[in-house]
Amino acid sequence: MNIKRDVPERLLAVAADLFAREGFDTVSVRKITSRAKANLGAVTYHFGSKEELFHAVIDRIGVPFSHRFISIAAGAGTPLDRICGIVTMVLTEPNLPAPTLILRALATDRPLPPPLRELMQRNLATIAGLIREGQSNGSIREGEPNLLALSVMAQPFLLRMAFRIPRDIVGVDRSDPATQRAVVQHVVTTITRSLATHPERRS
């Protein structure tokens, strides 16, 4: 009976959670292995090094994250609808370590880990593609697509993180689900106004 052939899997899961929550430097290999109920040497044995584990974590997190982008982008509705769908997903999905990892990596001088580079590249390209689609049928205003994509994604990324901050700073209490819906509505409205050629005729 293969009771535990899943050590690498457990390490990935625990490390994903810890790296997203506390950052690469702050989390020690000992902390990861002990929570994963694995031996201290397991990281070196299965991944080669702590950094390679980190890269594997990014892949593990990033692949489904990009898939969600792509599947929403390939769905129904106007390009703007689909952009708003992605934004809503980023804002409301309960467990979403990718934005945290990306933001933290951006806020450092160190070079981006290659898998994170690729993750950002893929997802920005997805948004920029939708923007181009909207521009070519006249529903989205002119402007450099990559720049517009950055402006659009900045909001759900930052708002998502800001909500862990107490109410007296951001002035909004995320623990209330009605408030959360209001926040989503707010961001969708803001993005629609900033992108649509005719924002007044929104649904």
Added chain:
Amino acid sequence: MNIKRDVPERLLAVAADLFAREGFDTVSVRKITSRAKANLGAVTYHFGSKEELFHAVIDRIGVPFSHRFISIAAGAGTPLDRICGIVTMVLTEPNLPAPTLILRALATDRPLPPPLRELMQRNLATIAGLIREGQSNGSIREGEPNLLALSVMAQPFLLRMAFRIPRDIVGVDRSDPATQRAVVQHVVTTITRSLATHPERRS
């Protein structure tokens, strides 16, 4: 002759630069003191601990940062003009460690250092105040002021950091000053569209 009575000052300056660039955990006391040409014990002696030095750094960085917010907010022009002025400042000011520190603190589970809390609170309040002012004279659309303020500031904060990323990811090369002007113009346009009740009559 008082050749060097400025050790605390030098420590603050070096630490501000390093903390903003690499983060609190990554920067060692030894690195700070050696770059500041001070003794290893200087941090403990003058500030008590590395963490207290960090808090002093936030104060040192945050005070002028908030002053710039306030002085632009108190200046001439419509509320929206002044918001765009602040955004432009955040986007173009050459040395501005505060956004980096704030973003990195947001992207962590650890509680915000109190001085950073206060810094965010002050600056968000400044923006929210301008938004309320615009709402009361009908030039800025309805919406929760704190939420609108977050949406507005998200863009310059994130775009500023994204520009250290190679061109092939963000699709924009910040080293070209003309491009930088275009980015500012882009963000101003985007914010105007998302905030103004009549964005079409922009200057």
Added chain:
DNA sequence: TACTTATTCATACATACGTATGAATATCAA
């Protein structure tokens, strides 16, 4: 079964960290 490979495990190593200590030196008022 015996043999080979894969994995686990305890432990060791070298290094880096933040802080403490106490002597040495500088600064400044009297």
Added chain:
DNA sequence: TTGATATTCATACGTATGTATGAATAAGTA
């Protein structure tokens, strides 16, 4: 100059880090 205080300095302490090592065990194959 003297004496008190403030600051610098080299060094030590205890702890934590990532990784390496080699023996012990498990799994898989013949």
